[in-house]
Amino acid sequence: MSILNILKVAMRSLNRNKLRSFLTMLGIIIGVGAVIAMMAVGYGAQTRIQDQIATLGTNVLMIFPGSSNQGGVRGGMGSSSSLTTDDLAAIKEQCTAVQMASPAIRTGGQIVYGDNNWASTIMGGTAEYFPIRNWPLSSGQYFTEADVRGATKVCVLGQTVVDNLFRGGECIGAVIRIKKLPFKVVGVLAMKGQSAQGTDQDDIIIAPFTTVQKKVMGQTHLNTVLVSAVSDDAMGEAQAQITELLRVRHKLQAWEDNDFTVRSQTEIANAAESTTQVLTILLASIASISLLVGGIGIMNIMLVSVTERTREIGIRMSIGARGRDILFQFLIEAVVLSVLGGTIGVITGVTASKLISALAGWPTMVSATSVAMAFVFSAAVGIFFGFYPARKAAMLNPIDALRYE
Amino acid sequence: MADTPLITARHLHKTYSMGDVEVHALRSVSLDIHRTEFVAIMGASGSGKSTFMNILGCLDVPTKGEYLLDGVDVGKLDKNMLARIRNEKIGFVFQGFNLLSRTTALENVELPMFYNNLSNKERTERAMEALRIVGLADRHHHMPNQLSGGQQQRVAIARSLVNQPSIILADEPTGNLDSRTSVEVMEIFQDLNDRGITILLVTHEADIAEYTKRNVIFKDGKVRTDIMVEKRRSATEILKTLPAIGDDAGEEEAA
Numbered sequence: 001m002s003i004l005n006i007l008k009v010a011m012r013s014l015n016r017n018k019l020r021s022f023l024t025m026l027g028i029i030i031g032v033g034a035v036i037a038m039m040a041v042g043y044g045a046q047t048r049i050q051d052q053i054a055t056l057g058t059n060v061l062m063i064f065p066g067s068s069n070q071g072g073v074r075g076g077m078g079s080s081s082s083l084t085t086d087d088l089a090a091i092k093e094q095c096t097a098v099q100m101a102s103p104a105i106r107t108g109g110q111i112v113y114g115d116n117n118w119a120s121t122i123m124g125g126t127a128e129y130f131p132i133r134n135w136p137l138s139s140g141q142y143f144t145e146a147d148v149r150g151a152t153k154v155c156v157l158g159q160t161v162v163d164n165l166f167r168g169g170e171c172i173g174a175v176i177r178i179k180k181l182p183f184k185v186v187g188v189l190a191m192k193g194q195s196a197q198g199t200d201q202d203d204i205i206i207a208p209f210t211t212v213q214k215k216v217m218g219q220t221h222l223n224t225v226l227v228s229a230v231s232d233d234a235m236g237e238a239q240a241q242i243t244e245l246l247r248v249r250h251k252l253q254a255w256e257d258n259d260f261t262v263r264s265q266t267e268i269a270n271a272a273e274s275t276t277q278v279l280t281i282l283l284a285s286i287a288s289i290s291l292l293v294g295g296i297g298i299m300n301i302m303l304v305s306v307t308e309r310t311r312e313i314g315i316r317m318s319i320g321a322r323g324r325d326i327l328f329q330f331l332i333e334a335v336v337l338s339v340l341g342g343t344i345g346v347i348t349g350v351t352a353s354k355l356i357s358a359l360a361g362w363p364t365m366v367s368a369t370s371v372a373m374a375f376v377f378s379a380a381v382g383i384f385f386g387f388y389p390a391r392k393a394a395m396l397n398p399i400d401a402l403r404y405e
Numbered sequence: 406m407a408d409t410p411l412i413t414a415r416h417l418h419k420t421y422s423m424g425d426v427e428v429h430a431l432r433s434v435s436l437d438i439h440r441t442e443f444v445a446i447m448g449a450s451g452s453g454k455s456t457f458m459n460i461l462g463c464l465d466v467p468t469k470g471e472y473l474l475d476g477v478d479v480g481k482l483d484k485n486m487l488a489r490i491r492n493e494k495i496g497f498v499f500q501g502f503n504l505l506s507r508t509t510a511l512e513n514v515e516l517p518m519f520y521n522n523l524s525n526k527e528r529t530e531r532a533m534e535a536l537r538i539v540g541l542a543d544r545h546h547h548m549p550n551q552l553s554g555g556q557q558q559r560v561a562i563a564r565s566l567v568n569q570p571s572i573i574l575a576d577e578p579t580g581n582l583d584s585r586t587s588v589e590v591m592e593i594f595q596d597l598n599d600r601g602i603t604i605l606l607v608t609h610e611a612d613i614a615e616y617t618k619r620n621v622i623f624k625d626g627k628v629r630t631d632i633m634v635e636k637r638r639s640a641t642e643i644l645k646t647l648p649a650i651g652d653d654a655g656e657e658e659a660a
């Protein structure tokens with residue numbers, strides 16, 4: 001029997017039991033759909049991280065207090081208080097491969113101007129924060145090193161904050177309240193748009209870190225220091241110099257781990273990527289379980305179908321069907337079930353990831369590989385779980401099958 | 406070759422063991438059937454007629470004995486070869502029709518040709534031709550449940566002859582049919598036999614056996630009587646004397 005004819009027979013017999021076929025496929029549909037959607041989210045996240053490296057610049061290093069592990073990000077990173085203002089000064093002074101350095105102290109707070117209220121991110125840095133992040137002004141000016149030394153209450157606003165607080169009014173020179181404290185607006189930053197994570201980069205207020213430390217947060221240590229190397233090639237050297245300097249400054253013995261972390265954007269991206277990988281493995285196991293369950297469902301229904309159609313098998317054998325004709329007929333039926341389930345699953349998964357993008361605002365991306373894998377796996381499930389019932393049918397004795405009531 | 410019988414059965418035995426009871430369905434049946442013969446097998450219920458037919462049809466294998474079909478020792482063939490013989494050399498007609506349900510008459514007739522890789526076009530042409538021979542060309546798109554018993558049996562006969570078999574084996578083909586429809590089916594068989602097809606059928610009814618050329622009577626798993634029919638009845642003639650009831654008349658043109 002030609003493949004085309006077997007396919008026709010299979011489609012027809014599945015068509016006869018529409019609901020049953022659909023319910024049988026459901027396991028595969030859910031499994032494949034979930035995996036496609038999750039892979040799309042994961043793949044989207046990965047691309048985002050890669051974008052981020054591009055926007056932040058390839059010569060930027062980040063220093064966090066607290067140690068880190070290779071491959072993973074430890075919870076403690078950034079939360080301990082081992083990084084100080086003196087460390088920052090020493091880095092700038094002694095590390096020859098370092099061009100600029102600025103703290104990046106991040107906090108959140110309510111900002112008020114007149115009747116307008118807006119919750120935003122408050123970032124504390126030095127005047128070098130702007131060139132490190134390569135962030136020009138659209139109007140006004142940056143705050144100065146003198147402002148940083150004097151911990152004056154001045155700030156530079158992102159465009160989103162301006163839009164929400166001033167609604168078109170003049171803002172340079174205005175006094176806004178950040179966590180009830182008055183700050184004078186000296187400049188407005190050029191629009192950066194959405195970050196790779198999908199957050200609004202312009203929803204930010206940047207003030208001298210001294211002011212943010214003392215007046216807003218009441219802390220003395222630094223959560224993050226951004227450093228730019230003199231060139232892309234000097235990244236490794238800068239990292240080595242900083243590490244050596246900080247180990248000496250923190251009086252670490254040779255056997256002690258670093259109590260700080262120096263990372264390039266690429267390393268952070270790699271760490272995030274390895275997290276994504278763990279997620280992918282997790283997903284793959286969920287997928288295989290649901291495919292397994294789906295496969296068992298197919299096997300179950302195929303066994304029922306073989307029993308129900310014993311007489312049909314007998315008739316076909318009596319007019320010349322060989323064992324392998326019967327085997328292929330049932331095997332192909334199982335594969336059609338599973339691949340059809342896989343196809344519907346792919347459609348469901350793509351739809352779901354579009355919905356996730358639309359509703360949660362996460363960028364998603366359905367990769368061709370995940371779609372191809374979905375088909376390969378669902379076909380494999382069909383073959384694997386369809387084989388036993390099909391063989392059972394093929395092994396039937398013609399006369400017994402014909403006599404079957 | 407002309408002298409070798411189409412079918413040679415030598416001392417066929419079939420024993421079913423049901424737990425500790427052994428049922429001897431066939432006890433040494435020997436029979437030769439030549440080309441273009443038209444044989445009726447008769448005998449009491451349980452005398453082993455169906456068992457014999459199933460063995461001849463390569464659906465079942467004898468416990469003991471030899472069966473040659475067209476000079477080939479069937480006992481030495483594997484499953485796939487047996488399937489091929491069923492497909493190419495044998496047409497089986499069952500008492501219960503055994504058509505695939507929810508499948509049109511045409512597709513049912515086409516079915517044997519799916520297993521010998523004919524082109525779609527030739528398959529349909531040959532199936533239509535077979536349906537024409539049994540007088541059902543106009544019903545080719547009907548499902549079995551839209552056909553009368555007689556019509557279903559005619560579809561089954563069309564299916565059995567579509568691969569131009571050496572022999573048609575029919576186990577009580579008229580068992581489920583009324584007397585007039587039975588005669589109509591016999592008319593088709595006589596017509597096919599006149600075209601040179603060898604036919605072997607099982608029947609309980611003596612008058613049905615009179616349409617054939619030779620009667621073999623089974624008793625307790627053995628051949629008891631084997632006689633030639635002297636005054637063979639013509640179904641076409643008989644049909645003219647029967648009142649037309651129920652079934653659609655109109656296939657009088659049997660050659």
Ligand SMILES: Nc1ncnc2c1ncn2[C@@H]1O[C@H](COP(=O)(O)OP(=O)(O)OP(=O)(O)O)[C@@H](O)[C@H]1O
Pocket residue numbers: 421422423428429430448449450451452453454455456457
């Ligand atoms: N599968 C089987 N298992 C056990 N015994 C069987 C089986 N098939 C047939 N028999 C026995 O073999 C004997 C012959 O059966 P068979 O069906 O050949 O008779 P038959 O002549 O066709 O009868 P009928 O005219 O009623 O159809 C019977 O005694 C029957 O009970």
Ligand SMILES: [Mg+2]
Pocket residue numbers: 454455456576
């Ligand atoms: Mg019988």
